[in-house]
Structures are given as structure tokens and as C-alpha cells.
Amino acid sequence: METTYLILADGTRFKGQGFGYPSPIISQTTSITAGELVFNTSMTGYSEILTDPSYNGQMVLLTYPLIGNYGVSAYWNESDSIKAVALIVNKLYKGELSPNRISLDSFMKAQKIPGLEGIDTRALTLHLREHGAQNALLYRGEEHELALAKVRAFPQITERDLIEGVSVKTKCYNPELGKGFPLPPTTGKKHVAIIDFGIKKSIIANLYKRNINVTLLPSTTKESEILNSGFDALFLSNGPGDPALLQDAVKVVKACIGNLPVLGICLGHQLITWALGGTTVKMKYGHHGANHPVKNLDNGRTFVTAQNHGFMSDKQTLPKNIHIWFENANDGSIEGVYSNELKIRCVQFHPEACPGPEEAEQIFDDFIKELN
Structure with missing residues (x-):
């Protein structure tokens, strides 16, 4: 796992460890991992949350401190793929799982969805509660000013048509x-x-x-x-x-x-x-x-x-x-x-x-x- 940063549009920054698919290095890509960051207070159900099409265009912060301890099964998915942009947790479970399940880390890696663990999720939740949901960005490297400029230039959720990517194309x-x-x-x-x-x-x-x-x-x-x-x-x-x-x-x-x-x-x-x-x-x-x-x-x-x-x-x-x-x-x-x-x-x-x-x-x- 590599050192990964989360930066909010108001300049607040958290340092943790990446999991799932690696977050980008800002100067080496035109594709950034950004979206509106919201917190979810559910203790369980991370598979359903990640695959819920309503989270298209959003990063999800889970407030419960340990996530991933029962793995992932296709039986729980609410759509055919992960729709959330990224997942933020305090601690990712890395232990043994039932034979018919895969790890949350593997699930996200296979679908090219980055995650971040090892940050103070309580502090981040309180920050969002006080200052409101806002755009955020995950990245590797030390280009903090460039990352801040990118996240501030990213369109607000009130400016984005997010339906096209989750609606059926034909009846x-x-x-x-x-x-x-x-x-x-x-x-x-x-x-x-x-x-x-x-x-x-x-x-x-x-x-x-x-x-x-x-x-x-x-x-x-x-x-x-x-x-x-x-x-x-x-x-x-x-x-x-x-x-x-x-x-x-x-x-x-x-x-x-x-x-x-x-x-x-x-x-x-x-x-x-x-x-x-x-x-x-x-x-x-x-x-x-x-x-x-x-x-x-x-x-x-x-x-x-x-x-x-x-x-x-x-x-x-x-x-x-x-x-x-x-x-x-x-x-x-x-x-x-x-x-x-x-x-x-x-x-x-x-x-x-x-x-x-x-x-x-x-x-x-x-x-x-x-x-x-």
C-alpha cells in the first residue's frame, strides 16, 4: 500500500494508505479521482453502498471504524459494478474470509476504484458535518498545490448530469x-x-x-x-x-x-x-x-x-x-x-x-x- 492523500476543496488534507486501485499521480494523468465526498453512518452494507447507482459521482466515507470484515459477494451488489468514485475508511480488514467471498481490496482493485484507509474518519466526518459535503480528490505524490487546483476546478454535483451513466439505454x-x-x-x-x-x-x-x-x-x-x-x-x-x-x-x-x-x-x-x-x-x-x-x-x-x-x-x-x-x-x-x-x-x-x-x-x- 502506498501513501495516498485526500484533499478537500476547502484545502483540508488527510494522509493515509491507499488500497484497491492505486490513486493517480496528478501530473502524470488527465484522469483524476474526484467527486463530492459524503459520509455514510451504516455499520454494514459496504457492498450495497458501493454498487448503489445513486452514489455515481460521489466519494463515500464510512464512519464505522472497521470495514471489510465479511468480504464481498456478488449476491449483495445493487448494480453490475461499483458506482462510487472512491471509498474512505478508518481501517480496512485484511484477515481471513469465507471461501466463497473476495476481499474488499480485491473487489475495488478489479474494478479500478481507489480507496484510502488509516485516516481519522471521525475528524473528517465532523469536518463535513460542520462545513458541508464538498468535492474531494485522492492522489499519490506530493503535488499538493496542483491537487488543490484540480479539485477546486472540478464541477459541482449541481452542475453534473450523472444519470446517463446509470440508466438503461433501451427498454x-x-x-x-x-x-x-x-x-x-x-x-x-x-x-x-x-x-x-x-x-x-x-x-x-x-x-x-x-x-x-x-x-x-x-x-x-x-x-x-x-x-x-x-x-x-x-x-x-x-x-x-x-x-x-x-x-x-x-x-x-x-x-x-x-x-x-x-x-x-x-x-x-x-x-x-x-x-x-x-x-x-x-x-x-x-x-x-x-x-x-x-x-x-x-x-x-x-x-x-x-x-x-x-x-x-x-x-x-x-x-x-x-x-x-x-x-x-x-x-x-x-x-x-x-x-x-x-x-x-x-x-x-x-x-x-x-x-x-x-x-x-x-x-x-x-x-x-x-x-x-
């Missing part, structure tokens, strides 16, 4: 998800269109388990294809980046609302917010982890959810006829809305979890009731 009916996931239904009678902004396999799996047929559609799909194809409902997936950049998709969602039942998760929730006339705002450091309490405002019940988002709906901009369904118990931010009249339901958290608690899977059951 796909009942895709097979691979090892560890349920097979597509063979007797399903309901057919849901999914606009794929970077969907996790576990979301599709939850629909398969409920005997729902799905067709994945590219993020650029027009409303005419959705409304004229006989679908029973529209599903808007999770995905990376700023929803404000996706105004073409917002127009499609707006045209479908009132014509089909619509369910949105994470980015899908934010796009519904825009389609209803509301807006979203960037959060200081977002919600990333498997321990976020959410309150159901209809029945007063509080439960723990998995979350991964850096933007949220602006409560003040939502129309009065839209019912606020869920609220974050920590900061009061909107976690879900619905309208029975318009047949829309959407949540900011991840009811499929993976990783995280499965207390919110009822969201899928409520959606199925809408179809029936």
Missing part, C-alpha cells in the same frame, strides 16, 4: 437480476413502467416478490410511450445528482400524473415534487445511512429507514392539496407525500433498504393496493 422487460435475487414473475397480471434513473436491484426485487411485471425505460423516455403502452402504473426510481437538472423528466412526470398511479423513491420523490410545482434544495451534508428515524404523520408511528440523498423537497413550495405523509424525526425534513386524488405516493427514504432496516417495505404493498 427492458422483466430483467433478470442475477445471483441472490428473485426471478421475474411468470404469472404477474400487473405491469409497471419504471423510468430508470439508476435503479437498485433490490427495488425491482421487491416488485417481483409481489408478482409485478416491470419494464425498465431509459431516463429520456417521452410521456407518449408511457401513456400509450398499456401500463398499469408508473414508478420513478432512485438515482444520483441534482433533480433540478432533470426538467425534461419533470415534464414527463407532470404529464403522467392523473393518468396513471405514480410511485417515486428518493430521486423519484424529488421529481414528483418538481412536477407538482414544488422545488428541491441542496442539503448541507445530506442523509446517508441505515439509521434515520421517520415519522408517519397519519398514524404517529416512527420507524427507522435507510437513506441516501443530498437534496430534499422544499416544504414551503408544495401545493396545499398535497398531503405530507412522512417527516424526518431528526430535522423535520419531508420524507414522503401523497395525493389520493392524483394517485401519487412518494418517499425520500429507501423502503427496500439494502443495506438497512426493512420496516418500510409496506410502501410497496400500499402501491400494489393502488393498482388493484
Whole structure:
């Protein structure tokens, strides 16, 4: 392992040891390892986190001190490859593993994803909490001023279209998800269109388990294809980046609302917010982890959810006829809305979890009731 540095856009620098694929030497390449750095408080689930398409364009800092102790299995991957730009940990496990698993180091090396260990992750987490998520860069060598200039010139996440790299290119009916996931239904009678902004396999799996047929559609799909194809409902997936950049998709969602039942998760929730006339705002450091309490405002019940988002709906901009369904118990931010009249339901958290608690899977059951 070689000495590797992490530098933030505000000039803060950490020195540690690289793992996975070697970070670049700045002056010897035009390809840099940079992205928005966010922290995730999950104790487990690093495979799912790394392969979650919502992390496309971001570096992930895991706050739990020891990472990698149960290895990596393809059964846990939420997409076909790692989507995070890099991984930052306090200590990487290097011991023995079960015979059917590979090490986290080998997994990242094979996919050319760099990592950094041996830094004070508590100090870095507190820094991000105090100063906000920001661009960061991993590099080898001592060219610190050049590295700082590179990371400061790197585009902000609010300027990057990160959907193209994670959405399907052509429509796909009942895709097979691979090892560890349920097979597509063979007797399903309901057919849901999914606009794929970077969907996790576990979301599709939850629909398969409920005997729902799905067709994945590219993020650029027009409303005419959705409304004229006989679908029973529209599903808007999770995905990376700023929803404000996706105004073409917002127009499609707006045209479908009132014509089909619509369910949105994470980015899908934010796009519904825009389609209803509301807006979203960037959060200081977002919600990333498997321990976020959410309150159901209809029945007063509080439960723990998995979350991964850096933007949220602006409560003040939502129309009065839209019912606020869920609220974050920590900061009061909107976690879900619905309208029975318009047949829309959407949540900011991840009811499929993976990783995280499965207390919110009822969201899928409520959606199925809408179809029936």
C-alpha cells in the first residue's frame, strides 16, 4: 500500500494508505479521482453502498471504524459494478474470509476504484458535518498545490448530469437480476413502467416478490410511450445528482400524473415534487445511512429507514392539496407525500433498504393496493 492523500476543496488534507486501485499521480494523468465526498453512518452494507447507482459521482466515507470484515459477494451488489468514485475508511480488514467471498481490496482493485484507509474518519466526518459535503480528490505524490487546483476546478454535483451513466439505454422487460435475487414473475397480471434513473436491484426485487411485471425505460423516455403502452402504473426510481437538472423528466412526470398511479423513491420523490410545482434544495451534508428515524404523520408511528440523498423537497413550495405523509424525526425534513386524488405516493427514504432496516417495505404493498 502506498501513501495516498485526500484533499478537500476547502484545502483540508488527510494522509493515509491507499488500497484497491492505486490513486493517480496528478501530473502524470488527465484522469483524476474526484467527486463530492459524503459520509455514510451504516455499520454494514459496504457492498450495497458501493454498487448503489445513486452514489455515481460521489466519494463515500464510512464512519464505522472497521470495514471489510465479511468480504464481498456478488449476491449483495445493487448494480453490475461499483458506482462510487472512491471509498474512505478508518481501517480496512485484511484477515481471513469465507471461501466463497473476495476481499474488499480485491473487489475495488478489479474494478479500478481507489480507496484510502488509516485516516481519522471521525475528524473528517465532523469536518463535513460542520462545513458541508464538498468535492474531494485522492492522489499519490506530493503535488499538493496542483491537487488543490484540480479539485477546486472540478464541477459541482449541481452542475453534473450523472444519470446517463446509470440508466438503461433501451427498454427492458422483466430483467433478470442475477445471483441472490428473485426471478421475474411468470404469472404477474400487473405491469409497471419504471423510468430508470439508476435503479437498485433490490427495488425491482421487491416488485417481483409481489408478482409485478416491470419494464425498465431509459431516463429520456417521452410521456407518449408511457401513456400509450398499456401500463398499469408508473414508478420513478432512485438515482444520483441534482433533480433540478432533470426538467425534461419533470415534464414527463407532470404529464403522467392523473393518468396513471405514480410511485417515486428518493430521486423519484424529488421529481414528483418538481412536477407538482414544488422545488428541491441542496442539503448541507445530506442523509446517508441505515439509521434515520421517520415519522408517519397519519398514524404517529416512527420507524427507522435507510437513506441516501443530498437534496430534499422544499416544504414551503408544495401545493396545499398535497398531503405530507412522512417527516424526518431528526430535522423535520419531508420524507414522503401523497395525493389520493392524483394517485401519487412518494418517499425520500429507501423502503427496500439494502443495506438497512426493512420496516418500510409496506410502501410497496400500499402501491400494489393502488393498482388493484
